[in-house]
Amino acid sequence: MSLFDLPSHPDVPVKGESEGYPVRRIFCVGRNYAAHAAELGNEVPEAPFYFTKMPAHLVLSGAELPYPPGTANYHHEMEFVIAIGAPVFRCTPEEGLAAVYGYAAGLDMTRRDLQNEAKDQRRPWDLSKDFEGAAVIGEITKAAEFGPVSDQKIVLTVDGETRQDATLAELIHSVPDVIAHLSGYYHLEPGDLIYTGTPAGVSAVEAGAVLEGSVEGLAPVSLTLGAAE
Incomplete structure (x- = not known):
């Protein structure tokens, strides 16, 4: 028996299924579009690098959340999300692709001012990336139905105005390559989500x-921001 009960985080709806996808961990790829790296004045990494978000900070599409505390420069980052469906460890790209359960549209919300401060001081990014409501996700579509990842459009609008507009062909590190690389450091399991990075056009x-x-x-994925708490 526990001292107290913890709130459960939501399962992600799956298209055509009555049961949801339970989330185990959330990994995020940094700087995976060259134009986005350039707009923030960063070099393109030779290999993928990652940060994480807690599943407790995941919310489903359609959420209405308050503007977060501690920031005056809150940014959207539209992302293509991989949902892992089979265990993989030190796998090849082909094995990694075979382990994909499905894909979803997601938002990696970022307190950009806190991230810039952390970069300047060579400190971790946690305060800027991992907080309540920092990860938003839409319904998962199974990999077989989605088909091969190629040049599908990825777009974000704010109040109807287009802010981000790119294609998945612009990913520097492909879906199978990301899974293979990440599996060299973690035993990936069903329930693991991988946010694959954001295109150019991020803004407050x-x-x-x-x-x-x-x-x-x-x-689609959507989020409405309320007033600050």
Whole structure:
């Protein structure tokens, strides 16, 4: 028996299924689009690098959340998300691709001012990347239905204005390569999500903003920002 009960984080809806996808861990790839790296003044990494978010900070598409505390420069990052469906460890790209359960549209929300401060001081990014509501996800579509990852469009609008507009062909590190690389450091398991990075066009959003993101072939993802607490 525990001293107290912890709130459960939501299972992600799966298209065509009555049961949801339970989330175990959330990995995020940094700087996986060259144009995004350039807009923030960063070099393109030779190999993927990662940060993480807690499953407790995941919310489903359609959420309405307050503008987060501790920031005056809150940014959207639209992302293509991989949902792992089979165990893989030190796998090849081909084995990694075979382990994909499905894909989803997601948002990696970022307190950019805190991230810039952390970079300047060579400190971890946790305060900027891992907080309540920092990961948003739409319904998962199974990999077989989605088909091969190629040049599908990835788009984000804020209050109806397009902010991010790219294709998945612009990913520096492909889906199978990311899974193979990450599996060299972790035993990946069903329930693991991988946010694959954001295209160029990230920018600040204010209280009251409505964010709507899409990846061609997937259910959309949306988030509404309320007033600050």
